[in-house]
Amino acid sequence: MSQWIKWGCLGIWLSGIASNAWAGVIVGGTRVVYNSEKREASISVKNPDKSIPYLIQSWVESESGSAEVKAPFIITPPLFRLDTEQENTLRIVRIDGQLPSNKETVYWLNIKSIPATERTEQNTLQISVKTRIKMFYRPAGLSGNASEAYKFQRFTKNGNQLQVNNPTPYYVSFYSIKIGSSEIEEPGMVAPYSTRDWSTPEGATGTISWQAINDYGGISEVAHTSP
Structure with missing residues (x-):
């Protein structure tokens, strides 16, 4: 594992596109939905690069990102190691924890890619890149x-403030x-x-109008309401 050394800790968070890509690595989605009736959820990671393998590290954390609150996944x-022109699947499994049964809960899925580096006598800076998507x-x-x-969604406008009330058990990403x-x-x-x-x-x-992002990263039709 000596080749996986001398890497920086620059993190880049990418969202809002059909697939996340960084430094040759592609993640197969911008969000993950974990349905409770299923044993697991999954997302693909692909390395289309013809010359550079990557070390892929992944974990789930709470919405707050606090290390003190451990996610039950x-x-x-x-x-x-993700070799050149290879693809692998990350499988997310619930292990414990009491989660609300009447509404969704959101977490963050983190995927870090660290490119391989050759041994050299020269000082080098190797940058790792992290993507963070909603689960x-x-x-x-x-x-x-x-x-x-x-x-x-119910919108009300009062002066220079706009408020939305979400009466549903689902998160709505605008x-x-x-x-x-x-x-x-x-x-x-x-x-x-x-x-x-x-x-x-x-x-x-x-008129107040809005669009939302669906489970697949697509954009909804426009909805309208009077102020």
């Missing part, structure tokens, strides 16, 4: 449909939110049975 394999734990039997949840032609920056997501607020652009008026 393991990944197999947690650490492996949604979805209990069985939730009411409604995850793909339709974005349509049921792709865009607009008031008339004015767009909310970094709309993020709203948790189940929760509210979220944004400051609105000055002078923003008109």
